[in-house]
Amino acid sequence: MARYADSLEAAARERLPEEVYRYFAQGAGDGVSAAEAEAAWGRLRFLPSVLNDVSIVDVSTTLLGAAFASPFALAPSTLQRAAHPDGELAMADAAARTGTLLVVSSNAGTPFEVVGATGVTWWLQMYVTADRALTSPVVDRAVAAGARAVVLTVDTPVVGSKRPGQRSVWDAVDPSWLRVNFPDGEVGAGKAPDLGPQDVAWLAERWQLPVVVKGVLRPDDARRCVDAGAAAVWVSNHGGRQLDRTVATADALPGVADSVRGDVEVYVDGGVRRGSDALAAGALGARAVLLGRPALYALADDGADGVVRLLDELRVELVEGVRLAGFGAFDGLPRSLVQRWSGAGPQL
Numbered sequence: 307m308a309r310y311a312d313s314l315e316a317a318a319r320e321r322l323p324e325e326v327y328r329y330f331a332q333g334a335g336d337g338v339s340a341a342e343a344e345a346a347w348g349r350l351r352f353l354p355s356v357l358n359d360v361s362i363v364d365v366s367t368t369l370l371g372a373a374f375a376s377p378f379a380l381a382p383s384t385l386q387r388a389a390h391p392d393g394e395l396a397m398a399d400a401a402a403r404t405g406t407l408l409v410v411s412s413n414a415g416t417p418f419e420v421v422g423a424t425g426v427t428w429w430l431q432m433y434v435t436a437d438r439a440l441t442s443p444v445v446d447r448a449v450a451a452g453a454r455a456v457v458l459t460v461d462t463p464v465v466g467s468k469r470p471g472q473r474s475v476w477d478a479v480d481p482s483w484l485r486v487n488f489p490d491g492e493v494g495a496g497k498a499p500d501l502g503p504q505d506v507a508w509l510a511e512r513w514q515l516p517v518v519v520k521g522v523l524r525p526d527d528a529r530r531c532v533d534a535g536a537a538a539v540w541v542s543n544h545g546g547r548q549l550d551r552t553v554a555t556a557d558a559l560p561g562v563a564d565s566v567r568g569d570v571e572v573y574v575d576g577g578v579r580r581g582s583d584a585l586a587a588g589a590l591g592a593r594a595v596l597l598g599r600p601a602l603y604a605l606a607d608d609g610a611d612g613v614v615r616l617l618d619e620l621r622v623e624l625v626e627g628v629r630l631a632g633f634g635a636f637d638g639l640p641r642s643l644v645q646r647w648s649g650a651g652p653q654l
């Protein structure tokens with residue numbers, strides 16, 4: 307049977323207005339990083355282990371102490387209500403139904419209370435504002451609605467430039483699809499261009515929640531996050547939507563994982579499209595793999611049911627991958643499971 311995941315981009319393209327599809331799909335600049343992400347996972351090769359009992363395979367995991375059915379999780383994205391009328395609510399419903407972690411953007415078009423009421427385990431992704439006072443009510447509201455962690459996105463001092471299309475997505479967007487969790491009048495609050503380690507410490511201390519730093523590619527930055535009090539580091543180049551020609555996350559992950567040496571959890575996103583990508587990510591040190599565009603396309607295709615189908619398919623693929631690789635669990639996969647196929651890229 308054909309993979310559902312393989313059909314999704316074409317299905318979303320068919321269903322969505324051209325400018326919305328383009329907004330979801332495109333990368334920044336020449337689109338080099340956006341185009342390379344998936345292929346970077348595909349360059350990795352496995353060295354499976356044999357003569358092991360794999361009758362039982364467990365891909366469940368814990369992230370910051372909470373239990374989930376698999377390491378696949380839903381990355382934050384803006385304009386989910388442009389993908390489907392139910393937007394973030396449908397994502398939350400799908401996550402709750404499958405035991406999946408949901409990360410909700412501070413740009414969300416659905417009140418945090420509506421997300422929280424689904425019973426999902428969710429984290430807030432925050433674009434901290436230039437005026438820090440405008441960030442506080444948003445985090446307060448998320449925490450009151452049950453957010454269990456704050457994800458600080460650090461790769462977006464400004465939004466990376468994209469090639470213009472025929473029509474701008476912003477002309478097609480209903481204002482109620484964006485930033486509804488900001489108090490009135492503050493929706494124009496600009497992103498902070500001066501984020502520093504002190505912001506990680508501020509979020510952690512003020513709200514007493516774990517802080518995850520999203521958008522880390524360099525080993526030395528990962529260490530700075532740990533020193534600033536981060537509970538986890540999220541390897542991401544924002545789906546290739548910020549600085550173009552950043553390295554692929556599949557290539558950046560091992561260096562970051564080595565740098566934090568198990569002191570904090572490590573997650574990764576960017577081009578993750580199949581169970582084998584998660585298998586490789588786990589061996590290279592990631593505890594979670596997050597889905598951006600595939601989840602948006604599944605949402606566009608069939609709302610919460612589409613997202614559930616995608617997550618179920620990927621989990622089943624991962625179970626098969628872990629079993630064929632000769633291991634009994636996703637947690638604890640060794641680095642030696644993966645080797646690079648060609649001489650390209652840094653040595654693992």
Ligand SMILES: Cc1cc2nc3c(=O)[nH]c(=O)nc-3n(C[C@H](O)[C@H](O)[C@H](O)COP(=O)(O)O)c2cc1C
Pocket residue numbers: 329330331343381382383384411412413431459520542543544545546547575576577578596597598599600
């Ligand atoms: C349409 C779109 C909107 C996004 N909005 C946000 C956002 O609001 N906050 C954020 O931290 N990342 C955002 N991202 C980045 C994703 O969280 C994630 O890093 C990226 O999409 C992963 O790559 P993938 O799309 O190849 O899975 C967005 C990505 C897309 C495609």
